[in-house]
Amino acid sequence: FCMCFPPFRGPLCEQLEHGRLDNQRNFSAVLHYLTSDDDTDIADIQESLPRLWRQYNRHHDYPVVIFHDGLSEEHRRQVVA
Numbered sequence: 001f002c003m004c005f006p007p008f009r010g011p012l013c014e015q016l017e018h019g020r021l022d023n024q025r026n027f028s029a030v031l032h033y034l035t036s037d038d039d040t041d042i043a044d045i046q047e048s049l050p051r052l053w054r055q056y057n058r059h060h061d062y063p064v065v066i067f068h069d070g071l072s073e074e075h076r077r078q079v080v081a
Helices: 039-060 073-080
Strands: 031-035 064-068
Touching (some): 031 039, 039 064
Parallel strands (some): 031 064
């Protein structure tokens, strides 16, 4: 679970990782979610992220950022799984 903003990764957000289609775009963008630590919201994201990939993002490869108000470790693991 990364706490960095794209295109950075790593423990200190020091690693630059571009998306596979970044050099083909004349703009940059990110897809974002806003969620709470509520079980229902986490279940919604677990359903939504795979659908987003299948129906849209596998073709466009935009980074996905999840803004939250403090996810528990368990919920973080569920979202990443």
